[in-house]
Amino acid sequence: xxxxxxxxxxxxxxxxxxxxxxxxxxxxxxxxxxxxxxxxxxxxxxxxxxxxxxxxxxxxxxxxxxxxxxxxxxxxxxxxxxxxxxxxxxxxxxxxxxxxxxxxxxxxxxxxxxxxxxxxxxxxxxxxxxxxxxxxxxxxxxxxxxxxxxxxxxxxxxxxxxxxxxxxxxxxxxxxxxxxxxxxxxxxxxxxxxxxxxxxxxxxxxxxxxxxxxxxxxxxxxxxxxxxxxxxxxxxxxxxxxxxxxxxxxxxxxxxxxxxxxxxxxxxxxxxxxxxxxxxxxxxxxxxxxxxxxxxxxxxxxxxxxxxxxxxxxx
Amino acid sequence: xxxxxxxxxxxxxxxxxxxxxxxxxxxxxxxxxxxxxxxxxxxxxxxxxxxxxxxxxxxxxxxxxxxxxxxxxxxxxxxxxxxxxxxxxxxxxxxxxxxxxxxxxxxxxxxxxxxxxxxxxxxxxxxxxxxxxxxxxxxxxxxxxxxxxxxxxxxxxxxxxxxxxxxxxxxxxxxxxxxxxxxxxxxxxxxxxxxxxxxxxxxxxxxxxxxxxxxxxxxxxxxxxxxxxxxxxxxxxxxxxxxx
Numbered sequence: 261x262x263x264x265x266x267x268x269x270x271x272x273x274x275x276x277x278x279x280x281x282x283x284x285x286x287x288x289x290x291x292x293x294x295x296x297x298x299x300x301x302x303x304x305x306x307x308x309x310x311x312x313x314x315x316x317x318x319x320x321x322x323x324x325x326x327x328x329x330x331x332x333x334x335x336x337x338x339x340x341x342x343x344x345x346x347x348x349x350x351x352x353x354x355x356x357x358x359x360x361x362x363x364x365x366x367x368x369x370x371x372x373x374x375x376x377x378x379x380x381x382x383x384x385x386x387x388x389x390x391x392x393x394x395x396x397x398x399x400x401x402x403x404x405x406x407x408x409x410x411x412x413x414x415x416x417x418x419x420x421x422x423x424x425x426x427x428x429x430x431x432x433x434x435x436x437x438x439x440x441x442x443x444x445x446x447x448x449x450x451x452x453x454x455x456x457x458x459x460x461x462x463x464x465x466x467x468x469x470x471x472x473x474x475x476x477x478x479x480x481x482x483x484x485x486x487x488x489x490x491x492x493x494x495x496x497x498x499x500x501x502x503x504x505x506x507x508x509x510x511x512x513x514x515x516x517x518x519x520x521x522x523x524x525x526x527x528x529x530x531x532x533x534x535x536x537x538x539x540x541x542x543x544x545x546x547x548x549x550x551x552x553x554x555x556x557x558x559x560x561x562x563x564x565x566x567x568x569x570x571x572x573x574x575x
Numbered sequence: 576x577x578x579x580x581x582x583x584x585x586x587x588x589x590x591x592x593x594x595x596x597x598x599x600x601x602x603x604x605x606x607x608x609x610x611x612x613x614x615x616x617x618x619x620x621x622x623x624x625x626x627x628x629x630x631x632x633x634x635x636x637x638x639x640x641x642x643x644x645x646x647x648x649x650x651x652x653x654x655x656x657x658x659x660x661x662x663x664x665x666x667x668x669x670x671x672x673x674x675x676x677x678x679x680x681x682x683x684x685x686x687x688x689x690x691x692x693x694x695x696x697x698x699x700x701x702x703x704x705x706x707x708x709x710x711x712x713x714x715x716x717x718x719x720x721x722x723x724x725x726x727x728x729x730x731x732x733x734x735x736x737x738x739x740x741x742x743x744x745x746x747x748x749x750x751x752x753x754x755x756x757x758x759x760x761x762x763x764x765x766x767x768x769x770x771x772x773x774x775x776x777x778x779x780x781x782x783x784x785x786x787x788x789x790x791x792x793x794x795x796x797x798x799x800x801x802x803x804x805x806x807x808x809x810x811x812x813x814x815x816x817x818x819x
Contacts, residue, residue, distance in 0.1 A: 270734040277734075329733050331703065331713050354699075356732050359691075360715035363703025366669060372784030373668065375698050385788055390696050394592040397696070398788040438712050438742045441728070445736035457819070481819060499718070499753050505588055505694055506612050507752055514818035525588045528694075531793070535818045537808065538799070551799040552816065555808060565805035573813055 263289040263296045264347035265315065266338055268357040269304035270329075271445075276454050277353040279313060283417050284410040285351035286314025288380055292349075298424065299341040301334050302326035311424035313417070319344065319429035326433065328440040329357065333433050335364035340431035342369065342405070350407045355453060358409035365407060372401035378414040381406075392505050392528030411532075412453065413511050452501065455484035457514045458533075460503060462488035462526075464519015464540065464559055468496035473563040474518065480570050486510070488520045504529035518559035522547020539563070576631030576722070576744075578622045579682070581675055581689040581701065582650055584643045585611040588694065594790045601695070601790070610646045613690020615653070616757040617750035622688050623654045624755060625722055631685075632656045636678065638663050638671045644773065651768035652760035658771065663778035666786070668696075672704030673781035680709055685725065685744040691716050691751045699749070706747035714746060718753030 265285035267278035282298060289296035298310050298318045307318045319341050326333060338361065342350060350365065352358030354376045366373035374386040378396070386408055390397045401407075452458065459478040465471065471485075478485045485501060492502035503510050505525040511532030518539040520526060527550050530536065538551035539562045548554045555562055586592075586606045593602040610619070622633045635650040637643045638661045647658045661674045679687060687709075689702040699715075706713030718737065719730035725744045730737050732751065760768075802808045812819045 268734065275734050329738070331715060332706070335707065356716055356734065359699040360703060360713065363668070363672075363700040364707040364713060366700070366784070367672060367704040367707035370669070370784065373700060374785060375700060388697075390790070391586070391592045392694050392697060394793070395594070396791045396793065398791075400786050400788050401784065402786055403784045436712050437746075438714070438740050440738055440740050442739040443733070443736060444739070451735050502752065506616070509697075514812065514816070528588070535812070535816045537812070548799045548801075550796060552796065553808060553811060554799040554801050555803070555805070556801065562805050562808075566809055569806045569809035570819065573809060573819075 262294050262345050262347045263292070263349045263351060264338070264341055264345055265296060265298045265351045266334070266357070266361065267298045267300055267310060268353065268355070269300055269302055272303050273306055274300070274304060274309070277355045277357070277412055279417070280410055280412045281351050281353040282310050282313040282315050284377070284380070284415055286420065287415065287418055288349065288351065290314055291380065297345050297347065299338055299429070301337050307426045308423040311422040312419050314420045315424045318424045318426045320426055321429050321431065323430070323433060329360070330436055330438050331360035331364055332436040332438070334361045335368055336434055337431055338365055339368050341429065344429065348405055350405070352407070352409040354409040354411045362407055362409050369405050370403065371405035371407050372403040373407040374399045374401060375409045376411045377408050378411050380415065381408065389532065392509065393531040394528065411511065413513070450482070450484040452484045452486055452503070453508060453510055455512055457481045457483035457516070458486050458510060458512045459483045459516045460486035460488070460520060461491070461518045461559065462520030463490050470560070471497070473560065477563050477567045480567055488526055517547060518563055520547060521545045522550060576625065576629050576686070577682070577684045578626060578631060578633045579679060579684040579687045580614065580619045580622045580633060580635050580650070580655065581687065581705070582614040582619065582635050582637050582646065583611040583693045584608050584637065584639055584646050585693050585695045588612070592792070598789050598791065599787065608646060610649055611690055611693045613692060613750060615650065617752065617754040618688035618690050619650055619653060619655065620755035620758050621720055621750060622686070625686070625720070629722055634659060636661070636675060638665055638674045640664060647773055648768050649760065651771045651773070652764040653758050654764060656771065658773040660773065660775050661778055662775050666783040668698050668700035669704060669785070670781050670783040672701050672708060674778055675701070676705050676708035677779040677781070678776065679705070686727070687711070687745070687747045689749055691749045702747050702749040709747065712742050712746040714740065714742065714748045716751045717748050718751050720748060720754060
């Protein structure tokens with residue numbers, strides 16, 4: 261009876277999202293009066309920091325064969341850690357890592373899985389957003405072993421202080437037939453799903469050459485940039501910036517949308533944002549209905565003025 | 576090359592979301608159902624392109640009741656060669672994944688494709704579960720897939736970037752944006768779809784691991800606060816919303 265948390269690592273360090281899982285698992289274990297144990301696969305340092313989120317022990321499989329992300333290998337390692345710890349609840353972050361590994365583990369252990377949890381479970385019942393954020397579902401896990409992945413930015417961080425004990429752990433790692441040829445890191449850009457602030461723009465910007473005002477504001481705010489679907493479809497912006505129902509879903513603290521009308525498909529990708537700001541020349545734009553703050557105005561005037569006001573605020 | 580594409584029935588992206596039976600069931604009244612966009616636009620179309628380039632066949636598979644047949648015909652109209660429907664009430668992801676893998680393990684598919692998630696339950700679960708049940712490699716969130724003989728070169732999303740990998744068939748892949756461009760079925764395709772085989776097979780023994788207790792709708796936004804100037808907006812974001 262313990263909670264096992266998969267904390268993902270990349271380039272030798274825990275990812276920001278690893279702490280999302282640790283925070284969720286740490287709070288869950290505390291509420292259940294049990295231990296929170298993390299499992300880390302591949303070369304990584306700084307693992308004792310997980311103690312600050314209620315993790316008492318970290319099992320570390322420091323095998324370089326795990327440095328490249330392979331869901332099949334990692335599911336195997338996590339399953340071995342479940343056996344080692346006797347954990348009855350396994351926690352992931354609902355990002356690329358959790359989406360890849362948690363379903364494999366669920367099938368491997370024949371254990372119920374709820375992905376994208378937005379709150380701590382109530383008994384065996386887990387709440388998640390469904391219909392692309394247009395509703396919530398309460399889902400009961402009916403198996404003895406439970407797997408939950410937490411949606412990033414859903415649960416307030418509780419810092420417990422303390423340092424986790426890091427213990428070497430080893431298990432046989434299966435060969436899987438996947439060969440990594442190349443890794444292209446976009447290290448200069450802030451990851452869209454991890455950004456606290458996102459500045460986004462749509463067709464109202466009139467052309468790709470006008471994106472400078474979006475990028476300047478984003479840079480000043482330490483924000484990521486995003487765009488609407490039409491803009492990525494016509495090639496003004498790269499596909500990976502497309503947020504919405506068929507692009508990626510984000511839930512930053514602040515989402516600033518300029519020149520985006522707010523079609524229902526776009527809203528589905530951003531309606532988890534804590535604060536939404538809409539700037540549009542059309543006062544009838546549907547996006548205003550989903551906004552917290554709105555300016556009926558021209559992005560070409562408003563964005564540069566926002567940039568100046570933020571610079572002054574910081575000064 | 577034998578390609579299997581798993582498709583799910585999903586409410587149209589503009590459908591009104593409401594619930595019945597004491598908020599325990601999705602209200603299908605007046606709702607138009609479509610092929611889940613990730614399954615159709617990315618998984619199915621890329622499957623068809625690979626078949627057109629390399630030969631072989633594309634089978635679409637749905638786990639569901641007879642009310643799935645219209646979306647299965649749509650997939651046939653877009654260009655799939657044949658279709659299989661496993662006749663079952665879909666209870667949860669693990670149940671559906673077991674149905675798919677129980678069927679697929681006897682069929683010798685080279686590639687099994689699905690969308691990265693459905694737009695109703697947003698689970699991102701089925702393809703990963705199928706890969707484990709078939710003991711196959713799983714490539715999640717793939718944005719590019721090219722075949723050279725039986726070797727696939729795939730781009731997929733990882734932490735802060737993309738990874739380019741190679742894997743031999745058979746494998747299971749979940750498709751994200753970038754894989755292909757949507758195709759609209761033409762009249763010839765729609766006519767041809769009527770005579771393409773849609774085989775209904777009985778479900779296999781399997782149990783679910785989760786059950787839905789109820790649904791709620793999100794609280795309405797309290798309303799948009801309109802401001803006149805950028806300066807005012809920045810001040811509110813700083814002092815009131817504490818967002819910057």
